[in-house]
Amino acid sequence: ERRKRRQKKTFERPNPYAGLPSPKLDFSSGDDDKDNAPIHVPNPEAAxxxxxxxxxxxxxxxxxxxLVKDKIIDRFSDLEFRTELETNGFAVVDGFFGSHDDSHDDTEQTAAVLTQLQEEATVMLEDGGMEVDTANLGKGQYVVAIGxxxxxxxTCPRMIEIVVSATKNIPEAFVKNESGDDTENPATLExxxxxxxxxxxxxxxxxxKASLVLLQGxxxxxxxxxxxxxLSLVAEDPSSDKRRLTVHYYIVPPTWNEACGGGFEFEGGRKVSAQNDRVVVFYSDKTNHKVIPWKGSEDSPELAIGNVIELHLIEKRQ
Incomplete structure (x- = not known):
């Protein structure tokens, strides 16, 4: 009975919070709606x-x-190529991407690669950060590191991919032997x-021509x-210079000929001229050589420009 009287008194008291506004508290996550909302893309077609x-x-x-890997493994591990390199100190691969081999059914891919390399070379000269080669002043040459x-x-994705793939796969090709008999194969390179x-x-x-006018009138x-x-070596001091194999890949017009210059002269007067899609390989520390001067030609505007990717493979760290 007393409990009932206390409860009655409690219910009859006025609520001290009756006049206050609702706090409007919301304990749900603020991200719930965002997670469930559709993603809005301003321009889906462009995306x-x-x-x-x-x-x-x-x-x-x-x-x-x-493609570069397959060509390297095929050409550089070839017994004839390796024997030529060891015997002469240099070796040549013509039509590296297949431009001189009609038996390939990938002529469209080859043509596309060669065209893109020519285009990249043009862009690099115009806007690729190339600088006058101070080691060959007056010879009309510009250089830039491919890094x-x-x-x-x-600017030059295909050139960079050539360098990357060659760096990775040439060492592998040079430790491969064509047959199981080591006596029939050239020595490997590390x-x-x-x-x-x-x-x-x-x-x-x-x-x-501008340099010639300035220098000789x-x-x-x-x-x-x-x-x-x-004649000289690429690596004159092998103890401090670890370059061991030099690879030059030529990017010149298809009509480029021996009279246009470029290429190498090796001991004994043996010459290898620049030619489109040609690779010249020689030992950096053992093969004496000199560069045949680049000249170009007035016969055609395209013969005024010639390019070469120069790659030096270095000795493996022991």
Whole structure:
């Protein structure tokens, strides 16, 4: 009975909070609606197109890296090539991407690669950070290191992929033997597959002629034919210079010929001229050579420019 009277008194008292506004507390997560809300893309068509372009670029990159790898393993591990290199100190691979081999059914891919390399070389000369080669002043030559990076890759992706794949796979090719009998195969090379030195060299005939006028008063380039430069090694001091194999890949017009210059002269007067899609390989520390002067030609505007990717493979760390 007393409990009932206390409860009655409690219910009859006025509520001290009756006049206060509702606190309107909400303990649900503020992200709930966001998680369930649809994602809004301002321009879905543009986003889809960008995704397609990215996938296309990735596919082209993988295709190029694989193509270079296959060509290197096929050509550089070939017994005839290796024997030529060991016997003469240099070896030549013509039509590296198949441009001189009609038996290949991938002529469209080959043509596309060679065309893109020519286009990249043009862009690199115009806007690729190339500088006058101070070691060959007055010879119309420009150089730039091929080191990769986002900016350079946007300008010359196929060139960078050649360097990357060659650095990785040439060492592998040089430890492969064509047969199981080591006595029938040339000695192997221990090369670093993670580091190399690469340069793009571009010759510009207009720059050469301007230099000749400045130096000798006329643009007559006949004096270049004398080429009295002595033979030398790439790595004169092998103890400090770890370059062991030099690889030059030429990117010149298809009509480029011996008279246009470029290439090498080796001991004994043996010459190898620059030629499109040609690879010249020689020992950096053992093969004496000199570069045949680049000249170009007035016969055609396209013969005014020649390019070469110069790659040096270094000795594997012990």
């Amino acid at each position: 889809a197109e960008k995704a397609k372009e990215l996938l296309k670029a990735q596919r082209e990159s993988v295709n190029m890296l694989t 990769g990076g986002e900016k350079q890759y946007a 090369l670093n597959d993670a580091a190399s030195m690469a340069t793009l060299r571009t010759f510009d005939r207009k720059a050469l 006329s643009d007559d380039d006949s004096a270049l034919d004398a080429n009295e430069t002595p």
